Amino acid sequence: GCSGKVEEPVDNKPGTDTSAEDTIKVGILHSLSGTMAISEVSLKDAELMAIEEINQAGGLLGKKIEPVIEDGASDWPTFAEKAKKLLQNDKVATVFGCWTSASRKAVLPVFEENNGLLWYPVQYEGMESSPNIFYTGAAPNQQIVPAVEWLLENKGKRFFLLGSDYVFPRTANKIIKAQLSAIGGELIAEEYTPLGHTDYSTIVNKIKTAKPDVVFNTLNGDSNVAFFKQLKDAGITSEDITVCSVSVAEEEIRGIGAENIKGHLVSWNYYQTTDTPENKEFVEKYKSKYGSDRVTDDPIEAAYIAVHLWAEAVKKAGSFEVEKVKEAAKGLEFKAPEGLVKIEGENQHLWKPVRIGEVQEDGLIKEIWSTSEAVRPDPYLKTYDWAKGLSD
């Protein structure tokens, strides 16, 4: 039962298939159901908004962008399947998608095999740089490392590491541990809870007993709500012990309740309150499109700029072909809501400014410290001596 197809090297030229029509397909691949839908649905919204903006401005190379939306359903093999479908079946020019590192790792071989292009919009643990992925969220040196430095200087030396039990928190904590031991911090404890864990009374008790200066929080998803509510109930306020989170943004704060997390710190590249003209416009558009009760946050912004960056690269390349777009993207600059960003050609990550913020009573985040300029992405932490041996 073999057909007459000949085996040939994988080489599907995106765009060629659809060139007869005046649309170009792009894929959007997020979890629209399951546990991750909580976070990912807004990214899809932001990406659609950017696509709409581009289409309203006349499209790309004379074509309208047509999004093909797929549901990764919070399940990694499904992500892989849908990625295959987008690349092989729909022959999309590029894909915007994923949130968790697990889903990215699942689709990575698919993109490499089919020579596709993925724009990944979430901060992550680094140690990766696939030629088929552009990373528009923060690398560790643009979020975690500066946050730890700042905390050591301003809050104290004794760190309690708390994270969800999966690759991002575990790798992030590995980095932090190396950093702490190199620059004089002290690791008090390291705790992981399964994703979706809801009872933090025991952890809070452990924190209370350990009396750290800082809790560095890499919990993801629902667990943050339970953690912050229960922390507050145990009588621990931000004055007693500071919690610094790297996966809690404005969107999550709405679920946690501002009164429960007020005063605690976060580290990101962008906040809704970030003061740039581009951001004013972005926030306004987003709210008028999706409702005034919606908020913008870092991953939403990163997803939004991913679409624009791709569009810019396409324009520059004058083609939708992956190789040409990749080439054109190198060094590309863009005035993003977070400020000026630039694609680093070497590793396809973004130059981004780093901001540490404090959660306010209204659920928004006030910037309390920031780098003056965009920081060069360094996913393998090559520029840090203490990080030697982490990346192999």
Added chain:
Amino acid sequence: MDSYLLQIFNGISVSSVLLLAALGLAITFGLMRIINMAHGEMIMIGAYTTYMVQNLFISFLGERYFDLYFIAAIPLSFLITGFVGYLLEISIVKRLYGRTLDSLLATWGISLILQQLARNIFGAPNVDVRSPRWLNGGVVVFGNIQLPYKRLFIILLAALCIAGVYLFLFKSDSGRRIRAVMQNRSMAESLGINTRKVDSMTFAIGSGLAGIAGCALTLLGSIGPTLGTNYIVDTFMVVVLGGVGRIIGTVAGAAAIGIGNTTFEYFTNASLGKVLVFLAVILFLQWKPQGFFSVSSRVLDE
């Protein structure tokens, strides 16, 4: 030392949460033999009801009466979730009696639908329920152990619910009727009991209790469409460990799992704690296959 004392309290507290969440299941599953995989979604409905009550209070009564919303939310969660349960019973569940395994499949379907509905109505992200101010803070004992009011309140609520369920089931005519219907539907009917009414009321009550659990959970954790999925397995474990069909077993099961979990977690970590508790339950069932309180029976094939 303080830390150990607090941990004992935490164990009791976790048990009370589990008990509250499992109590409804002890009725719909324990008595009615419906493997109600949508039980978690009933909890979710209770939580969203609380959310809506809060919003209504804010929009219509303003901040001044805000703190009272929770008092209103408890009975309303019970009623609304109970009503949803009632609707499910008269439309779907009524066709599933005596088909325990099928009930699992159908209620799984119900749970998918309810989750998606919640996503469409309230959005995928979590919503925030602010606790009433009178539940903020806690009593301080032994110098510096703070027992949060919220947790004390939940323990109290669980105790009240269990007392209510006990009195209702074992001391009232309706309770006797319910138990009779659940054991032998056609005979109960032959004695003049309107089994349809009893069925739907029982299911509604079981669901309503889940609603109360959902209301209580807003004090502790996140309220989102998948809220229920976090509790469904634990609650089934509670009922099974205690002994299916025994209310007292549910109390014992909740206590064992809650205290076991916090203890193991304290000495290891959260993941291992969970693994150890479940392992312990599996091993325990090897020894006592019917759980703590079994329902013995002479019938050849139960």
Added chain:
Amino acid sequence: MERNLRYLKGSIFKGRISANDIIITLLFVVLALAPLFLSDFRTNLLGKFIAYAILALGIDLIWGYTGILSLGHGVYFGLGAYCMAMYLKLEASNGKLPDFMSWSGQNVLPWFWKPFAYAPVAIILSVLVPAVLALIIGYLTFKNRIKGVYFSILTQALSIIFVVLFVGQQAYTGGTNGITNFKTIFGFPLSGFSTKVTLYYVALGFLILAFLFCRWIVQSRLGKVLIAIRDSENRARFSGYNPAIYKTFVYCISAGLAGLAGALFVPQVGIISPAEMGIVPSVEMVIWVAIGGRGTLVGSVIGAILVNSLKSMVSESFPAVWSYFIGISFIAVVIFMPYGLAGLLNQIKGKIYAQKAQKSVKRYSSATLNILEESGCDEYVG
């Protein structure tokens, strides 16, 4: 294909071709021809569903025929898949440490990974590991007479234990990510077209073998013993059969089939993660069988392929309504066709037969028709 024909011929010679036989033969023929008409992507998907169908056969044996509802079959599927994935990962790492191990600070290959460098060992273990785990768990629980709901919940606990353990042991298992990023299988590139088609036919071949194997079991006297145990375990005991042995046996077979399915799944899909061992996938597996029709092997095969095809298609066209769609179909199937699709056929056949035979009653009665009327809850009352 050839097997197919032989099987068909065999049936003709024995002079007892049932409708089910015809359906399954047609189905196998269609599956054998499908790659000629489908795109690579669809063929690949179908290959995955075929792996699922093997697993569904196993669930049907344990649930449809023996009345034991396992809500933890994802574990066996996952174990089989992990065994295969370990082999593929080692092959992809070219003698170096797999990538996720280095991220996780593991410096040497753990001892239990070593055997998986050899393909035959990996393949055998992917069936054996699940089967042995099932043997241990099954023998203990069945000997101790853990039944019905108790067993189902226990298997759920098992599923959670494995998920949490696999997630927690990132250095050995790849954690939440699972194991992915494979390159070749037995030296052939996984992305190659001919590899994919070959994998597809290998899966199909195993499905046919698995089907014939299960069919042989249920048609033997052992099959009747299984039904007897399902209907009245104690009575079976008093007829001199030791239910624990029989239950353990099918449970092992079922787990082995799940492992085999996992091993076929991994090279086609390219990833296995702990979530696949969880409760949600495990319940879904049962649902395929329910929709296809429990207690008829054909039903489970149809169910697995149909539900998954629908899932792919509906979620492609209307991602948001998939939940509603699947939710409503479960409810509808349970209420309106409790015997599933295959049962629907039998119901219709039964009606026709009953009309033909009017009063003289020599009605066709396979095991399926009376399952629900009589047993159903009996197994489950504490």
Added chain:
Amino acid sequence: MSDSILEIRNLTVSFDGFKAVDGLSTSVKKGDIHFFIGPNGAGKTTLLDAICGRVKPAEGKIIFKGMKDVTKMSEHEIVELGIGRKFQVPSIFMGITIYENMELAAARKRSLYSTLFTKLSREQTERIQDVLQKIGLYEKRYRTPAALSHGEKQWLEIGMLLVQQPEIMLLDEPVAGMGRKETDRTGRLLKEISEKCSVIVVEHDMEFVREYADKVTVLHEGRLLDEGNMHKIQQNPKVMEVYLGRGGEGCA
């Protein structure tokens, strides 16, 4: 004692302190139809339960053929020894046909291997046909037993025991719910069976007992009240008082 097939020695079965069988000793002779009678709740069913392994006695022994103490064995092992049981409420397999029910009962070997690989012998299938005729279910043999009336189910269960060919048969109220004619048929069947096998019967139908009993044991509150042939039993005033009633036996 060599002709006794079952020895019950000082048997006590208790449920949470309540002694359903209380220090009972008796023996069943080979080839006998041995009746156990007694008031409702006397412990007859419990005694049968103990013999076939359903309940574990608190004390005492049950010796089969002078060698094996069955109280230590599990149910299916006891069946393999050759002790068959019919329950008070008929229990048969509803999911398979009547014929298949008989098949499962008829099989000599009950190991995994034999159920997978061996077929029934000619002799066995003939026996099944035979018994099906005898119990009047031959016509319905391809139906599932769900459709049988109470009495028919009783017959099927007896039929399954017949093909099982045990050395002792324990029958709990085999003629309950049967008409006179069927009762007689059952009785004759018992007589026939007892040529090859011993039979223990629990019954309340005195006419039936009188007609077919070789030996009768009367239980009362878990203890032995009297033992002997029916004639002797009927004379015992205590038996009359607690069991038979003032009007002698029955009310005819």
Added chain:
Amino acid sequence: MKDVLKVDNLCACYGESIVLNDVSLKVEPGKVTCLLGRNGVGKSTLLKSIMGLVKTPKGSVCLNNENIIKLPTYKRAQKGIGYVPQGRDIFPQLTVHENLILGMERNGHKKKSIEEEIFELFPVLKTMLDRKGGDLSGGQQQQLAIARALISEPEVLLLDEPTEGIQPSIIQEIGRVIKKLKNRGNVTMLIVEQYLEFVMDVADYFYVMDKGRIVMEGKTEGIDPHEIQEKIAI
């Protein structure tokens, strides 16, 4: 005389198989009527049809001239039909006391306690009030089921083989009670029974069924039991 219970051209079926074919019968008030027949002819099915527990596609059941064929089972019970099924359906996990109390369901627990009379009839129940129904012996369960039906003080009592599994002395006692109740004239009974002698002793009228039909009926007075026996045996 007016009939309390009147069944007309009743058909009943399980699934596709029809078990009752145009059955008609009448039960006069204050009388004991019995239904005889071999195993499997449909006697139990007839009682179940009167209770509304099986499908009855055709025919009518009238209680005091009111057609109740459309009513659900529990309404029939509330209207005054008591039922003791074959196979003693007691509630296994309820205590004996609770089982008995449930007998009062149909008249809404008007009486508060169980009458001594019941315990006189079945003394064993009094000693076992707190035991679970399911733990009783077969005969004890049967006694419990009859007691429960009597407590409900039904207008018409349907008894399906009430003597099955009961010790002889208690059968006599039941016979005496039935006669006593009959003499008081406040209870009407339809009894299915195999135990011919017992029936001839208590019944006023009899029906014989065969293969889903009534094949013989008449007064018990003066009839030769052998004649009935033969008719049944055909």
